[in-house]
Amino acid sequence: RVARHLHARVAPLGTAFVLVLCDDQTEARRLDAVRRDFVANVSHELKTPIGAITLLAEAVTDFADDPEAVGRFGSRMQRESKRLAQLVQEIIDLSRVQDHETPAATELIPIGRVIEDAVDRATTRADAKSITLQVVSGGEWYVEGNFELLVNAVRNLVDNAISYSNERTQVGIGAKLDDGRIAIAVTDQGIGLSTEDTERVFERFYRVDPARSRVTGGTGLGLSIVKHIVATHGGEIRVWSKLGQGSTFTILLPIAGGDDGRALEQAAEQ
Numbered sequence: 001r002v003a004r005h006l007h008a009r010v011a012p013l014g015t016a017f018v019l020v021l022c023d024d025q026t027e028a029r030r031l032d033a034v035r036r037d038f039v040a041n042v043s044h045e046l047k048t049p050i051g052a053i054t055l056l057a058e059a060v061t062d063f064a065d066d067p068e069a070v071g072r073f074g075s076r077m078q079r080e081s082k083r084l085a086q087l088v089q090e091i092i093d094l095s096r097v098q099d100h101e102t103p104a105a106t107e108l109i110p111i112g113r114v115i116e117d118a119v120d121r122a123t124t125r126a127d128a129k130s131i132t133l134q135v136v137s138g139g140e141w142y143v144e145g146n147f148e149l150l151v152n153a154v155r156n157l158v159d160n161a162i163s164y165s166n167e168r169t170q171v172g173i174g175a176k177l178d179d180g181r182i183a184i185a186v187t188d189q190g191i192g193l194s195t196e197d198t199e200r201v202f203e204r205f206y207r208v209d210p211a212r213s214r215v216t217g218g219t220g221l222g223l224s225i226v227k228h229i230v231a232t233h234g235g236e237i238r239v240w241s242k243l244g245q246g247s248t249f250t251i252l253l254p255i256a257g258g259d260d261g262r263a264l265e266q267a268a269e270q
């Protein structure tokens with residue numbers, strides 16, 4: 001009787017345990033597949049500029065007596081090397097933000113400064129396309145996190161807005177309160193995205209149009225990095241877009257210091 005009683009009590013527990021174990025294994029297998037996929041993608045992406053640089057180096061040697069050709073191949077080599085360097089940097093950035101669940105060097109950050117820095121760093125690129133960067137901020141809110149990472153995230157969105165917009169358009173960058181969180185929105189009047197693409201743009205190496213992306217110098221990693229940075233800050237990223245009309249990417253972050261973030265601001269002043 002005792003054995004039967006024990007069996008009745010332990011068996012369901014055992015089943016639950018086995019289920020949890022299976023679940024863990026499924027998750028481990030999924031993560032393993034994601035990792036393998038990533039390595040395969042990285043190798044493929046690195047091979048393209050490396051292959052181009054190798055061919056161009058051969059061409060420079062073959063055309064050594066033709067200064068005009070050497071100049072042409074040389075500048076293409078420079079472009080490809082820059083692309084390679086950017087790719088490697090973004091792969092490093094991505095693996096860093098993926099590995100850290102909480103951002104290193106956490107501090108109290110005024111959101112206005114994050115936007116200011118991101119816009120400052122994007123100004124040269126905007127000017128080159130005569131794109132106006134318009135900053136609208138409704139107040140002084142604080143978030144807790146890593147300043148450089150947050151600037152990197154907002155800058156990525158502003159850079160994309162510039163890359164995927166035509167000349168002489170506007171890009172708006174704004175912050176406001178949204179249901180107890182701080183919303184940082186970057187809006188462009190650019191090429192926009194189809195519904196299907198809005199669901200995929202945060203995937204690693206996903207590019208709607210790889211040829212165009214190559215011209216703009218894109219790697220397909222930017223939004224994936226942004227998504228991870230936002231996640232490590234306890235936030236989320238959303239996108240609204242319409243083909244041919246433009247896009248709005250919104251980062252939502254928890255506010256430091258209660259529902260309007262001003263409590264902490266006042267505490268800091270006292």
Ligand code: ADP
Nearest residue numbers: 160161164201207208213218219220221222223
């Ligand atoms: P990339 O380095 O190619 O810009 P991202 O990860 O930043 O990579 O973006 C992925 C893809 O999403 C881009 O290749 C582009 O097709 C699309 N995309 C990103 N931002 C925008 C935008 N503001 N407007 C239109 N398409 C965009």
